[in-house]
Amino acid sequence: xxxxxxxxxxxxxxxxxxxxxxxxxxxxxxxxxxxxxxxxxxxxxxxxxxxxxxxxxxxxxxxxxxxxxxxxxxxxxxxxxxxxxxxxxxxxxxxxxxxxxxxxxxxxxxxxxxxxxxxxxxxxxxxxxxxxxxxxxxxxxxxxxxxxxxxxxxxxxxxxxxxxxxxxxxxxxxxxxxxxxxxxxxxxxxxxxxxxxxxxxxxxxxxxxxxxxxxxxxxxxxxxxxxxxxxxxxxxxxxxxxxxxxxxxxx
Amino acid sequence: xxxxxxxxxxxxxxxxxxxxxxxxxxxxxxxxxxxxxxxxxxxxxxxxxxxxxxxxxxxxxxxxxxxxxxxxxxxxxxxxxxxxxxxxxxxxxxxxxxxxxxxxxxxxxxxxxxxxxxxxxxxxxxxxxxxxxxxxxxxxxxxxxxxxxxxxxxxxxxxxxxxxxxxxxxxxxxxxxxxxxxxxxxxxxxxxxxxxxxxxxxxxxxxxxxxxxxxxxxxxxxxxxxxxxxxxxxxxxxxxxxxxxxxxxxxxxxxxxxxxxxxxxxxxxxxxxxxxxxxxxxxxxxxxxxxxxxxxxxxxxxxxxxxxxxxxxxxxxxxxxxxxxxxxxxxxxxxxxxxxxxxxxxxxxxxxxxxxxxxxxxxxxxxxxxxxxxxxxxxxxxxxxxxxxxxxxxxxxxxxxxxxxxxxxxxxxxxxxxxxxxxxxxxxxxxxxxxxxxxxxxxxxxxxxxxxxxxxxxxxxxxxxxxxxxxxxxxxxxxxxxxxxxxxxxxxxxxxxxxxxxxxxxxxxxxxxxxxxxxxxxxxxxxxxxxxxxxxxxxxxxxxxxxxxxxxxxxxxxxxxxxxxxxxxxxxxxxxxxxxxxxxxxxxxxxxxxxxxxxxxxxxxxxxxxxxxxxxxxxxxxxxxxxxxxxxxxxxxxxxxxxxxxxxxxxxxxxxxxxxxxxxxxxxxxxxxxxxxxxxxxxxxxxxxxxxxxxxxxxx
Numbered sequence: 018x019x020x021x022x023x024x025x026x027x028x029x030x031x032x033x034x035x036x037x038x039x040x041x042x043x044x045x046x047x048x049x050x051x052x053x054x055x056x057x058x059x060x061x062x063x064x065x066x067x068x069x070x071x072x073x074x075x076x077x078x079x080x081x082x083x084x085x086x087x088x089x090x091x092x093x094x095x096x097x098x099x100x101x102x103x104x105x106x107x108x109x110x111x112x113x114x115x116x117x118x119x120x121x122x123x124x125x126x127x128x129x130x131x132x133x134x135x136x137x138x139x140x141x142x143x144x145x146x147x148x149x150x151x152x153x154x155x156x157x158x159x160x161x162x163x164x165x166x167x168x169x170x171x172x173x174x175x176x177x178x179x180x181x182x183x184x185x186x187x188x189x190x191x192x193x194x195x196x197x198x199x200x201x202x203x204x205x206x207x208x209x210x211x212x213x214x215x216x217x218x219x220x221x222x223x224x225x226x227x228x229x230x231x232x233x234x235x236x237x238x239x240x241x242x243x244x245x246x247x248x249x250x251x252x253x254x255x256x257x258x259x260x261x262x263x264x265x266x267x268x
Numbered sequence: 269x270x271x272x273x274x275x276x277x278x279x280x281x282x283x284x285x286x287x288x289x290x291x292x293x294x295x296x297x298x299x300x301x302x303x304x305x306x307x308x309x310x311x312x313x314x315x316x317x318x319x320x321x322x323x324x325x326x327x328x329x330x331x332x333x334x335x336x337x338x339x340x341x342x343x344x345x346x347x348x349x350x351x352x353x354x355x356x357x358x359x360x361x362x363x364x365x366x367x368x369x370x371x372x373x374x375x376x377x378x379x380x381x382x383x384x385x386x387x388x389x390x391x392x393x394x395x396x397x398x399x400x401x402x403x404x405x406x407x408x409x410x411x412x413x414x415x416x417x418x419x420x421x422x423x424x425x426x427x428x429x430x431x432x433x434x435x436x437x438x439x440x441x442x443x444x445x446x447x448x449x450x451x452x453x454x455x456x457x458x459x460x461x462x463x464x465x466x467x468x469x470x471x472x473x474x475x476x477x478x479x480x481x482x483x484x485x486x487x488x489x490x491x492x493x494x495x496x497x498x499x500x501x502x503x504x505x506x507x508x509x510x511x512x513x514x515x516x517x518x519x520x521x522x523x524x525x526x527x528x529x530x531x532x533x534x535x536x537x538x539x540x541x542x543x544x545x546x547x548x549x550x551x552x553x554x555x556x557x558x559x560x561x562x563x564x565x566x567x568x569x570x571x572x573x574x575x576x577x578x579x580x581x582x583x584x585x586x587x588x589x590x591x592x593x594x595x596x597x598x599x600x601x602x603x604x605x606x607x608x609x610x611x612x613x614x615x616x617x618x619x620x621x622x623x624x625x626x627x628x629x630x631x632x633x634x635x636x637x638x639x640x641x642x643x644x645x646x647x648x649x650x651x652x653x654x655x656x657x658x659x660x661x662x663x664x665x666x667x668x669x670x671x672x673x674x675x676x677x678x679x680x681x682x683x684x685x686x687x688x689x690x691x692x693x694x695x696x697x698x699x700x701x702x703x704x705x706x707x708x709x710x711x712x713x714x715x716x717x718x719x720x721x722x723x724x725x726x727x728x729x730x731x732x733x734x735x736x737x738x739x740x741x742x743x744x745x746x747x748x749x750x751x752x753x754x755x756x757x758x759x760x761x762x763x764x765x766x767x768x769x770x771x772x773x774x775x776x777x778x779x780x781x782x783x784x785x786x787x788x789x790x791x792x793x794x795x796x797x798x799x800x801x802x803x804x805x806x807x808x809x810x811x812x813x814x815x816x817x818x819x820x821x822x823x824x825x826x827x828x829x830x831x832x833x834x835x836x837x838x839x840x841x842x843x844x845x846x847x848x849x850x851x852x853x854x855x856x857x858x859x860x861x862x863x864x865x866x867x868x869x870x871x872x873x874x875x876x877x878x879x880x881x882x883x884x885x886x887x888x889x890x891x892x893x894x895x896x897x898x899x900x901x902x903x904x905x906x907x908x909x910x911x912x913x914x915x916x917x918x919x920x921x922x923x924x925x926x927x928x929x930x931x932x933x934x935x936x937x938x939x940x941x942x943x944x945x946x947x948x949x950x951x952x953x954x955x956x957x958x959x960x961x962x963x964x965x966x967x968x
Contacts, residue, residue, distance in 0.1 A: 054631075058650035061642055063323045065495065068334060068477075072697055073327055265578045 021196050022238045025113055025248055032105065033253030034260055036098055041266040044094040050267045052090060055083040106246075107212050113245035115199045115231040117191040118169035122232065123151065126188070128179055129225040130161040138182060142167075145175025148192055167229075169193075177229070184222040189215070190229055202228040338475045346475075346700075348950025350965045352754040355695065356704035356941070357747055358406075358483065359740050360399055361711030361914060362761035364390045364924045366721075370737050378745035379926055382759065386928040392937035393763040395867050395880050396813030397918035400434055400500060402762035402938050403484035403706065407466035409942030409957035413870030416463040417485055418877055419811040420501075421894075426824045428797050430810060430896065432509070434485045434501040435460055437635070448552050458488040458635060463872060464956065467942035468494055468702060476949050477701030479694040482687060484706060487658065489639035496639045497647065497690065499706065500658040505546050505596070505606035505634060506556070510625040510657045514670045515541045518618045526664035532563070532619055539563040539619050543576070545596035545626060546604050546634075557596035557604070563612075563619065574610055583612045588678060591653035593629060605629035607653050611675055622670050624679070627656045647690055654686035661712035667908045673729055676716060684709040688743065695750040702945060710740055714765045718912025722767055725911075744926075751928055756948050756963070761923035762938060768913035770850060771890025771906050772857055772883065774809040775898045781844070783807040786898065793898035800898070803827065806837060810896045812889055812915040814877025815841065815861070822874070838863050838878055845881065850903045857887040857903065859917045882917025889915065933962040 018026075059080040066072035118124050126142060140154045142165045149170055154163040167177070169192030176187040188203045200215025204226040210218055219226070236245045261268060371380045382388070394402045394412060396419065404417040412418050422433040436459045440452035462485050468478035472493040480486065484500030504510050512527040517539065522529050532541045540562045548554040561576035563583065570585035574592075581589050591607040598604070606626035614620035628634050630644035630653060637656050638644035648654060660683045666676040684707060691705040717732045719725040744759055751757045775793070778784035785804035786793055793799035797808065802818060802825030809815050817834055820826040828834050841861065848858040860882040865873060867880070881889070891908070892899045914921045925936055933940065939959035946953060947961040 054649035058646055060319060060323065061646040061649070063327060065640070065643065065646060066697060067327045068331070068338065069697070069699060070328060070331060071699075 018239075019237060021113065022236055022248075025109075025236055025245060026238065026252055028109065029249045029252035030256040032249070033256035036102070036253065037257040037261060037264055037266055037268075039098055040094045040268060041264060043097045044268075045090055046267055049087070049090050052083055052087045053267065056080060056087065059083060104211065104214075106249075107214065109245065109249065111200060111215055112196070112198045113236055114234060115201055116196060116234040117193045117199055118148070118167075118229075118231065119194055120169050120171050120192060122192075123166050123168040124232070125164050125230045126167055126177060126190075126228065127162055127164045127230070128181075128186075128227045130163070130181075131223050131225050133161055134158055134163075139180075141180040143178040143180065145173055145177070145190065147171040147173030148175075148177075148190060161225075177227070179224065179227060181222070181224065184224070186219055186222050186224050186227060188227040188229065196234070199229075199231050201231055202226050340475075346950070349948065350950070350963075351756045351948050352700040353698055353750075354702045354756045354945055354948055355747060355751065355758070356406075356702070356945075357691075357744065357757065357759045358403070358704065358706030359710045359759065359761050359924075360484075360706055360708045361714050361763060361765050362737075362740065362924050363714070363764035364922055365764065366733070366737060367924055370734065375734065375738055376741040378741045378748060379759070382744065382748070382757075382926045382928060386757075386926065387931040388927075389925045389931055389934065389936050391760055391923040391925040392935065393918050393921060393923050394938060395862055395864070395918050397763040397914050397916070397921045398812060399711065399762050400485050402923070403500070404462050405939045405959075406760075406762065406941050407468070407483060407485070408462075408464040409467060409939050409953075409959040410464050411868035411870060411939065411958055413864070413868040413873040413876055414464050414956065414958070416461060416872040416875055418864075418875065419814055421811040422875065423810050423816065425822060428800075428802070428808075428810075428823070428825075428896070430796060432501060434462055435487050437503070437507065448554075449550050450552055451550065456635075460485075460488050460490060465954070466490070467945045468492065468496075468704070470946060470951065470954065471702060471949060474949070474951060477698070479698065479701070479703045481690050481694060481703070481705035482708070483704055484658075488636050491639055494639075494701075495643050495694075497644060498637045498656075498658075500708075502628070502637055502656055502658040503635070504625040504657040505604055505628055506544075506626060507546065508625070510659050510662065510664070512625055512662050512665045512670055513543060513623040514665075515621040515623070516618060518620070524664070524668045524670070527668060527670060532621065535562075537564060541621070543594060543608075543623060543626070545594070545606060549598050549602060549604075551598075557598055559594050559596060563621065565615065570612075570615055572612060572615060581610070583610060585612050585615055586675070587611070588675075588682065591627075593653075594626065604634045605632040606634075607656075609679075611671065613671065613675070622665060622675070624655075624662055624665075625657050627660070630654060630656050647693070651686070651689040651693060654690070655683045659708075659712075661708060663712055663716055663910060666716055667910050673716070673732075673909070677713070677732065680709045680712050684739075692746070695747070698750075707740070707743070710736060710761070714912045716909050716911070718765065718767060719909075721912070724769070748928075755928070757926075757928045758941065758944075759924070759926040760938070760941065763914040763918070763923050764921040765912050765914055766885045766916055766921055768888045768906050768911055769886045770853070770857065770888075771893070771904050772848075772850075772887055773890040773893040773897070773899050773902055773904070774815060774845075774881065775893050775896065776900070777845075777848075777902045778805075778807050778809070779898050780902065783841070784898065792900055793896075796896045797898075800896075807841060808896070809881075809889065809893055811877075812894055813880050815845075815879040815881055817878045819878075834878070841879060850887070852903055855886065856884050858882065859884045859920070882919065883915070885916065885920055887916065888913045927963070929963045931962050932964050933960065936962045 059076045062076040063073050140163050142150050144150050144167055147170050149168050150165055151168050152166045154165050156163050172193035174191045177190050179186045189200050191199050202213045203216040203219055204210050204213050205219040235242045236248055238248055370376045394405045400417050400420055401412050404415045408415045417433055419433055421430040424431050438457045440454045440456050442453040444451040444453055468480050469492045471478055478494035480496040482497055482499035486496055487498035487502040489496045489498050514529045515532045517532045530541055532539050542558040542560050545557040547556050564573045566573050572583045574581045574583050589610045591609055594606050596604045607629045608626045609624045611622040613622055628637055630648040633644055661680040665671045687707055694703045713736045714733055717729055720730045721733050783806045785801040786799050787801045790799050805818050806828050807817050817828045818826050819828050819830055828837055845858050845861045847856055850857045858881055862880045864876040940962045943953040943957050943959045943961050944963055947965045
């Protein structure tokens with residue numbers, strides 16, 4: 018198994034265990050147990066009173082109500098783990114979700130401006146050595162966006178420079194065949210910085226964000242290839258499932 | 269333009285599922301996954317809904333076909349049915365004498381109304397007047413010689429050792445012996461020793477829905493097209509009929525007849541102990557499986573925390589915990605699940621902790637306790653966990669001083685409430701058919717508080733029995749809400765109640781009168797006839813009501829020839845014992861002795877005691893005699909809290925029968941209930957049934 022797969026396996030398993038522990042500490046375990054039992058009871062009721070459609074209908078209604086209660090009980094722990102999970106997933110997505118531009122591969126670079134453009138501005142994109150800017154900037158006036166196509170010629174790592182009149186902003190760019198962390202988007206000082214923490218915030222320059230559309234990556238594990246989140250989901254849930262008895266957690 | 273939206277809960281999981289299918293379609297939605305808890309919630313709920321949907325659709329699609337099939341079976345039962353529903357509300361031990369007095373005093377308004385608008389009779393009980401015998405007759409409509417239950421205990425004809433009369437748990441037939449390990453290659457089996465057909469099986473065969481809740485002698489549950497929860501004689505997890513555990517830091521030797529005492533050890537602030545469970549199923553000569561626990565005082569007076577199997581439960585002096593699940597693990601995949609309640613009875617200076625018998629967990633039963641098997645799980649999941657052991661109210665703990673009267677009552681009423689919840693759940697769901705439920709609190713409370721009724725004891729429990737009758741009356745009142753013009757309600761008891769002041773050891777009387785002999789010139793014998801010389805013994809007693817001849821060809825050491833010799837001996841014993849007086853009080857202790865071959869006929873008569881002893885009010889077989897002991901005195905005082913009983917002359921302790929229907933019989937017996945239930949659904953009485961139909965059956 019490739020090293021990146023092993024690392025994802027370990028991280029996913031560890032995340033499952035940690036989240037299980039957090040879940041136990043932040044959820045109303047007694048209420049969850051009670052509600053799950055009600056759910057199971059109404060399922061059994063459907064079997065027990067199979068000859069009585071009225072009871073089945075009542076059981077269905079109670080089942081839905083118990084389900085709603087069950088989801089309600091999940092809200093608190095879900096809300097608590099949302100922030101750390103988002104940060105973890107963002108970091109993981111940067112490493113496992115995207116891959117650098119392979120030599121010969123093209124990608125779109127998009128800059129989002131805060132204000133409307135009048136069509137007369139001059140925007141220029143400069144790329145580091147090994148990466149070529151193939152097209153002039155294409156403007157989407159309504160969306161306040163300008164896009165370019167770049168192409169990697171050889172492995173490279175450096176900065177794209179966006180020259181917009183007197184303003185210059187940069188954005189990291191990576192090309193090559195090896196898996197490494199890539200930052201898809203550089204943003205300004207904005208809450209979305211939490212989701213794109215790979216680069217320092219953009220200075221106040223009228224540019225809201227600038228993004229490189231890296232190709233999506235897939236992770237190979239156990240002979241199958243899938244999006245990293247699929248593996249993360251399966252492995253973290255499997256580890257949590259295996260250990261929930263040990264941790265005495267009802268989910 | 270892409271936007272990131274952070275939504276907690278299943279929506280995010282749905283997004284993750286989307287990413288799973290086509291990640292490229294929702295590149296930002298991978299942020300949706302918020303951990304395995306929500307993942308399980310989503311998957312679990314989703315599966316539950318899918319499963320419910322599939323079940324419902326399947327059920328509804330096949331409903332017409334099933335209805336057709338059931339309709340064919342039901343045709344006869346429903347075409348001639350007089351009612352749509354029949355409710356049997358069993359109040360074990362509800363005494364007609366007390367009930368009549370309280371009705372006259374206006375204290376049982378619902379029963380009085382039922383009597384006025386319907387019927388009331390005293391109900392003949394069985395010989396002997398014991399719950400397992402009487403309720404078996406209720407179920408089958410036959411006498412004990414046809415259902416084979418004569419007492420709680422029967423004797424093994426080879427060893428003379430007692431056996432449970434109602435069921436037998438057999439160990440796995442095939443076992444692989446690997447050193448100290450015994451690997452079972454087959455499953456243990458449980459045999460029901462009650463014979464004949466209960467009326468609910470006959471009704472179910474004709475398509476009538478039946479729900480049978482806690483009617484005694486239904487363990488193991490018989491398969492039939494209905495629902496049944498087992499009762500009396502269902503064992504606890506240790507395989508006993510209910511043995512409590514008592515833990516104490518006080519180091520002293522105390523032995524209990526029906527419980528065990530264990531030490532608690534102080535370890536700094538923690539007080540630790542081990543809760544003993546079932547025997548090890550795999551290891552020979554290994555100690556029983558056990559679960560360690562700790563008590564940690566929480567700094568507040570009278571309070572502590574119980575730590576057991578990773579969970580923490582608050583304990584308060586004098587207050588029971590709710591049912592606490594305990595898992596006894598014997599090895600990978602081999603776990604016996606039980607439930608028990610803890611009661612802190614003292615915290616300072618010594619710590620005393622009472623634990624109820626470890627009941628089989630109804631959600632994960634180690635032995636079958638319901639039919640269908642998941643019915644007990646359904647009830648537990650819907651209504652909360654509940655006591656499953658046959659004699660659930662721990663009378664022995666009160667008898668032996670492990671708990672006080674208040675604690676006993678709290679336990680008995682808690683169990684009663686569990687049963688009420690099941691009963692009313694069934695009534696609420698019954699469209700047609702039968703619901704039968706037996707409530708035991710009436711029996712247990714009279715057993716334990718009868719001395720107050722006859723002023724042998726005084727104090728705040730002087731009116732406990734009266735209060736119990738009033739509470740049962742309330743139960744009847746609530747049941748009446750489910751009764752309409754197409755419903756038949758029967759409120760009945762299996763026997764009444766009387767005083768138990770003096771115990772009679774008939775083994776000692778038999779020894780004194782030359783019918784029983786001991787080895788080596790001994791004058792007393794230990795439990796289960798230890799020391800009895802069978803080669804010179806002609807008669808003996810075991811259990812609560814029976815006297816047995818040591819019959820040649822039947823008992824392994826039998827010396828009495830069947831036929832004339834046996835009949836002559838029976839006649840002699842009847843003559844000498846009937847009217848036997850207690851020399852200390854001058855009262856007649858034994859009113860009448862009955863030969864069972866004159867009382868009933870049936871294929872199991874051979875299994876019956878040869879004689880049934882009809883004790884007078886105030887008397888009963890002594891505790892020692894019931895265990896096969898021979899003591900120095902024939903008569904002795906009964907010092908136990910268990911001060912009321914019904915195992916005396918059955919003529920003296922009839923039960924009650926209330927109904928909303930007009931009864932056609934002036935002298936109904938408990939054997940009449942089964943044929944009456946069949947007749948109400950238009951079914952004829954089977955030839956083997958001995959009871960009679962006691963209501964007028966007019967087609968709806």
